[in-house]
Amino acid sequence: MNYTRALGLGSALRRAVFAPKPLRNTQVLRSAVHRRTVQTQSLKPEDGTTILNTQRLARPSSPHFTIYQPQLTWIASIANRVTGVGLSVLLYGFSLAYLVAPSTFSSVNIIEFAAGLPEWVKIVEKTVLAAPFAFHSLNGLRHLAWDTGKFLSLKGAYRTGYAVLGATAISTVALVLW
Template sequence: MMSTRALGLSSALRTVAFAPRTLRNQVVLRNGISRRFVQTESLTPTANIDILNKQRLKRPSSPHFTIYQPQLTWIASIANRVTGAGLSVLLYGFSIAYLIAPGTFDSVHVVDFVHGLPEAVKYAGKFILAAPFSFHAINGLRHLAWDTGKFLSVKSVYGTGYAVLGATAVSTAFLTFLK
């Protein structure tokens, strides 16, 4: 008995460890073959889908936008994706339009069209193009810095985020009022 305490064997473990093999096999056999008291039934695939859809309607949705305070990091991430997608759609849209109707969308016709617009519309158009371009380009430089392992602390991430916003404002104003 002293050796089992020295080994740290508890009383239940001692009982199992020192019980006859036939008694241990009966316990294993009794626990291994258990009866199921739950009845199951086969359902058609459409019935399975109906049950699953009813269960999904009862699940709570994640309240992520309603409980979290907006942060510069995720707003900048969303803005970076949106500006990249918008600039891509604009580039590919103009390219496809040029391929479909090269006489209408060539440089001469576009410059003549823009020249005939009022000054306020020109500046608004330049601002609408310059703001996403500036933000996406400058934020891309920020991401390149992150790829090198720099500015990854929370303080420097927010610092570079505000620097991107400031540089975007200056760059957008410069590009908008550039003649």
């Protein structure tokens, strides 16, 4: 038995390995059968709901994003979603209005209405439409670049973020003045 110590076999392992064959099988069976150490009891469904609600109240809540310093990546993500929803609402709203009253929302009526507006109102309206359109389009290209595996580092994300902001400003001015 000294060679088992040299091999680093513990006493329990030695007994299991060097026991006669009938005893080995009972030890294997004993270790294969798991004993339940936790007591269980039947509960009514409303008791389970009460326990679950108590556990939910005891969970720590995650910190709200307002405690963190604003970052370009999550501000751009939020702005991308907001501009996408805004542009969709405008598109579907105008489409439904045109379906309901095609003579009121015809191209001729819209052009006549816009021609009668003061110049500063036209510039403000064009800016309000051009800025979200430009940002959402350019940020979409940024996301397509990310989908190809480019600019995924922190430095790349910030560089492309600032590039989108700069290109948005330039393209907004170009669209407004066009």
